[in-house]
Amino acid sequence: MQQIKKQNIRAILLISVFMSAVVFLSVIALYQIKSSTTEQVRENLQTLLLTIQEAHHILVEQRRFALESISENESVIKLTQDLIHDYQGDKPLVQSKYLTEFRQLLAPILENFGDQGFFIIAPDNISIASMRNSNLGTVNLIAQQNPELLARVFDKGEAVFIPPIRSDVPINNQKLQRISIDATMFIVSPIFDESLSVIAAIAIRINPMTYFSSVTTLGRVGETGETYAFDKSGTLLTESRFVEQLRKLSMLDYGENSIFNIQLKDPGGNLLKGFKPTLSYEQLPLTYMAQQATSGKSGVNTQGYRDYRGVNVIGAWIWDENFQFGVATEINTQEALQPYFKTRNTFIMVITITMILCLLMLKFLFRVQRQFQAKILQTNADLEVRVLKRTSDLEDAKEALSQVNQELAVLAITDGLTGLHNRRHFDNQFNLEWQRCLRDGKSIAIILFDIDYFKQYNDFYGHLMGDICLKNIGTLLMEANITKRPSDIIARYGGEEFIVMLSNTNHEYCQQAAQAICDNIRELGVPHERSESNNQNVVTVSVGYIVSNQLKGLRPNQLVARADKALYQAKSRGRNTVVEFFESDHANISNIHDRPSERK
Numbered sequence: 001m002q003q004i005k006k007q008n009i010r011a012i013l014l015i016s017v018f019m020s021a022v023v024f025l026s027v028i029a030l031y032q033i034k035s036s037t038t039e040q041v042r043e044n045l046q047t048l049l050l051t052i053q054e055a056h057h058i059l060v061e062q063r064r065f066a067l068e069s070i071s072e073n074e075s076v077i078k079l080t081q082d083l084i085h086d087y088q089g090d091k092p093l094v095q096s097k098y099l100t101e102f103r104q105l106l107a108p109i110l111e112n113f114g115d116q117g118f119f120i121i122a123p124d125n126i127s128i129a130s131m132r133n134s135n136l137g138t139v140n141l142i143a144q145q146n147p148e149l150l151a152r153v154f155d156k157g158e159a160v161f162i163p164p165i166r167s168d169v170p171i172n173n174q175k176l177q178r179i180s181i182d183a184t185m186f187i188v189s190p191i192f193d194e195s196l197s198v199i200a201a202i203a204i205r206i207n208p209m210t211y212f213s214s215v216t217t218l219g220r221v222g223e224t225g226e227t228y229a230f231d232k233s234g235t236l237l238t239e240s241r242f243v244e245q246l247r248k249l250s251m252l253d254y255g256e257n258s259i260f261n262i263q264l265k266d267p268g269g270n271l272l273k274g275f276k277p278t279l280s281y282e283q284l285p286l287t288y289m290a291q292q293a294t295s296g297k298s299g300v301n302t303q304g305y306r307d308y309r310g311v312n313v314i315g316a317w318i319w320d321e322n323f324q325f326g327v328a329t330e331i332n333t334q335e336a337l338q339p340y341f342k343t344r345n346t347f348i349m350v351i352t353i354t355m356i357l358c359l360l361m362l363k364f365l366f367r368v369q370r371q372f373q374a375k376i377l378q379t380n381a382d383l384e385v386r387v388l389k390r391t392s393d394l395e396d397a398k399e400a401l402s403q404v405n406q407e408l409a410v411l412a413i414t415d416g417l418t419g420l421h422n423r424r425h426f427d428n429q430f431n432l433e434w435q436r437c438l439r440d441g442k443s444i445a446i447i448l449f450d451i452d453y454f455k456q457y458n459d460f461y462g463h464l465m466g467d468i469c470l471k472n473i474g475t476l477l478m479e480a481n482i483t484k485r486p487s488d489i490i491a492r493y494g495g496e497e498f499i500v501m502l503s504n505t506n507h508e509y510c511q512q513a514a515q516a517i518c519d520n521i522r523e524l525g526v527p528h529e530r531s532e533s534n535n536q537n538v539v540t541v542s543v544g545y546i547v548s549n550q551l552k553g554l555r556p557n558q559l560v561a562r563a564d565k566a567l568y569q570a571k572s573r574g575r576n577t578v579v580e581f582f583e584s585d586h587a588n589i590s591n592i593h594d595r596p597s598e599r600k
């Protein structure tokens with residue numbers, strides 16, 4: 001169990017290290033991808049911005065060049081001088097024939113460039129010629145809204161570009177549909193007289209939609225990329241790409257254009273996602289980009305900042321001191337870093353799948369381990385049960401064996417027919433007891449007896465009946481209570497012969513026992529028609545016995561031989577009798593050392 005726990009902890013640690021390494025390497029890879037993507041976006045934005053600026057410069061230069069050649073036209077100079085003369089006179093400008101001539105002169109040029117009108121501005125900033133009579137004799141709107149730039153025309157004799165200013169008239173678009181655009185912009189060039197003095201300025205009204213927004217529109221890259229111009233106050237000077245969004249956000253009215261109507265303010269959150277600014281529109285600060293640009297700083301931001309919709313963007317911007325407006329190009333961070341985000345999402349997905357797979361693997365491993373463990377426990381339990389059963393079987397077998405052994409042991413020492421001890425056991429016990437009595441100086445008695453005329457019995461009754469007779473005598477002897485001590489023994493000594501050994505006994509008891517044996521067998525009354533003993537017609541026995549406490553110098557079989565001698569005498573005396581062997585009789589049997597092999 002402890003081992004398995006350690007293995008599990010090791011597996012968890014290994015997988016944790018593996019996953020940490022994967023995450024660590026992924027983070028490094030992602031960081032590098034993000035850096036290179038950001039760097040690429042930065043370069044693209046800057047390139048785009050410079051391209052737009054260059055395109056704008058080229059455009060303005062072209063127009064300025066064109067306007068300069070118009071202003072240097074002799075007819076234009078002459079007409080301007082005449083107009084100024086009329087303007088300085090009492091004659092109303094509207095009635096001046098030079099005004100009509102001017103309009104006729106410039107109309108085809110304006111039409112050619114798609115311009116919306118012109119002004120001839122006197123040095124006192126009064127419009128002395130225009131396509132519309134209502135402007136005549138009024139302070140020119142360029143002088144009203146951007147006097148510094150106009151001053152450069154009169155003071156320095158420069159041709160200048162006037163970025164979008166509020167128009168005094170709506171401007172027709174190319175389809176000549178009147179729309180509520182109230183922005184206009186100009187190229188203004190000085191008109192010199194022969195002495196190279198600036199006598200007036202000629203301003204061509206350019207449609208910002210055509211000549212400015214069209215340039216910045218080129219900077220609309222991707223789905224969210226936008227390039228736009230703005231003035232010193234952070235007000236949008238070009239058409240926004242997101243007019244529809246701004247209208248939905250109620251930042252613009254329907255039909256209203258974004259030029260001059262949107263200030264680049266940071267709402268503090270993504271308006272498209274429902275963010276509601278806490279400050280009023282006036283209190284909101286300019287966007288990060290607008291703050292930087294309007295303070296004259298050009299730059300790039302790839303960290304991300306909120307645009308005027310509150311959307312997080314990456315952007316580059318430039319402030320054109322000459323033209324007094326800024327241009328910014330921005331793109332949603334989400335789109336700009338799309339390759340990075342896609343890669344990041346793929347990484348996250350791969351890492352998540354790897355993690356899930358690792359966890360599943362771990363879970364599977366633990367489950368297999370648990371199953372394996374359960375199997376081992378089950379096997380152990382089965383094994384234990386089997387061992388217990390086997391042990392119990394073995395115990396049973398052992399017990400049975402011991403019982404069989406006991407039975408065998410009993411059988412080994414028992415005479416099969418009579419149930420008495422057999423001769424081998426008698427000999428063993430007799431020898432042991434002999435040694436003990438010899439050592440202790442105790443007496444040993446041997447009673448030896450044999451059935452009289454048993455041959456005749458067998459012959460007359462049959463051998464089977466002879467066996468039954470022997471069996472009955474055996475049973476009687478076992479029940480006769482002859483042996484008193486544990487060491488005493490009765491045995492079938494051979495054929496129809498029985499023997500009793502009594503230790504530590506005396507003559508009297510031995511005599512009684514021998515007599516009892518003789519009497520009891522006779523009284524058993526087993527019929528014996530052919531018996532010739534003392535006129536008995538029942539089975540009888542002849543008994544010889546000896547009691548000796550002088551065992552020293554004797555051998556056990558010599559004692560048996562002496563008992564047998566006495567038995568022999570009993571046979572001689574007519575059978576069915578008991579004879580004790582006395583040492584006094586020894587003379588008669590002095591030659592007896594062993595049991596006689598033949599008694600008859």
Ligand SMILES: Nc1nc2c(ncn2[C@@H]2O[C@H](COP(=O)(O)OP(=O)(O)OP(=O)(O)O)[C@@H](O)[C@H]2O)c(=O)[nH]1
Nearest residue numbers: 451452453454455456458463464466467495496571
């Ligand atoms: N049925 C039977 N007979 C046995 C058995 N063992 C010995 N005998 C018989 O016992 C008889 C012994 O005969 P003998 O030795 O002549 O002795 P006896 O006929 O008894 O004569 P005495 O001893 O002199 O009285 C033999 O016929 C043996 O066959 C036995 O186990 N069963």
